[in-house]
Amino acid sequence: MSDADLRHARLYETLRTRICLLDYPPGTKLGEEALAAEFGVSRTPLRRVLARLADEGLLETRHGVGTLVTDVEPSELAHIYALRMELAELSGRLSPREITPEVLDRARAFVEEARALQAAPDPRAFAELNLAFFTFGLTLTANTPLAEIAERLYLRTARIWLARIPSLDLARECEIFAAEVRETLAALEAGDAQAAGLVRRAHVSMSYGRLVG
Amino acid sequence: MSDADLRHARLYETLRTRICLLDYPPGTKLGEEALAAEFGVSRTPLRRVLARLADEGLLETRHGVGTLVTDVEPSELAHIYALRMELAELSGRLSPREITPEVLDRARAFVEEARALQAAPDPRAFAELNLAFFTFGLTLTANTPLAEIAERLYLRTARIWLARIPSLDLARECEIFAAEVRETLAALEAGDAQAAGLVRRAHVSMSYGRLVG
């Protein structure tokens, strides 16, 4: 991978994280000049990154106005969650990878981290751990297009969900998450990747229920 | 929509069509300067379009070498087809739109066009009609994220399939396609969008079988 591609990837992931973890809440105006200065590049390569984020629906650029972080419409939120449920099931059914001891170790580590989080709930730590666990789940299928699509949909809605966590019960969300992680580990220990997908599907569904309910 | 966005959309669709309908077969080197001259713009806005096509996996840009039309690996082809099968089913099950008389009219028109194609098989006409029918199928669900994803996956693999049509039997492919269109119409006339999705799923599956078999 070339030098330019690496810079591009770093910028992309940095900005994407900032958007999805609410460092830039929906409606924030970004400003190409300022960002370019912060990262020590000119506007040109930065615009390449912003264009990609805009294509993925995380940003919206308006000529003469600015580059704004998007919000998600309730109806679109419903569509995306419906899709995510189905993709969660597919990620356990299509081209499952072998469940190696390393995978089980990672799952057990997540159980520990979730337990620690539950003991000391924190919104930011919750968001990061949730993202990490989601990414781990994507590694269970060898179907890379499926993994990429599922990731994009998750990132598209994660910030909406995070923004509402305060109005829900953070401690309860942590508890539910810890339970999901434990159930996933149990499924993997039984060698049943499909069950892990169903666990995820169920939790996506319930999460949406709490979100809109 | 602004002026710049319209230009961008036109360029994007034009180039995407050229790639997916094999005007630019895999491996073709595009050349930014030449394309920019053809469309009467500078390299800058053109590069914005090429970047998007690269993000979607249709192009690959290599510094100092050129912008190349990508190929699709057999293993990735398998993954994408597996996904497309599932998404076809979902497109009939998730948020189905009302089947209006206009929808039925369009379906009947496709039956006629498919019949005409069958009478006079032509690779290019086949490719275009197939794309049009696929796009029509996407309008049957109100779940826009699902439709977008399914479209992207179709466009990603369509050219590989088209490239192999000559080594298959064009007349037979036209015949099978005409049957798919008729079956879809029958499902829609019965008011059963889910059945239409299953028809599509079955044909995606069989199409892949003929492709690799």
Add this chain to the structure above:
DNA sequence: AACATGCGGGTTGTGTACAACCTGTCTCGT
């Protein structure tokens, strides 16, 4: 003959200046 090396042409990546555009404000006329 085989191989290393430098060079030249061609291509994409980056920086910069300017054009196009939107929005809030201020002024002027009614």
Add this chain to the structure above:
DNA sequence: ACGAGACAGGTTGTACACAACCCGCATGTT
């Protein structure tokens, strides 16, 4: 007082020049 229109400031879009890079070829060395 109120509204229309011009203006100014700030932002993204475009064009162009140059840097960085890859590849094939010629040349010289062993």
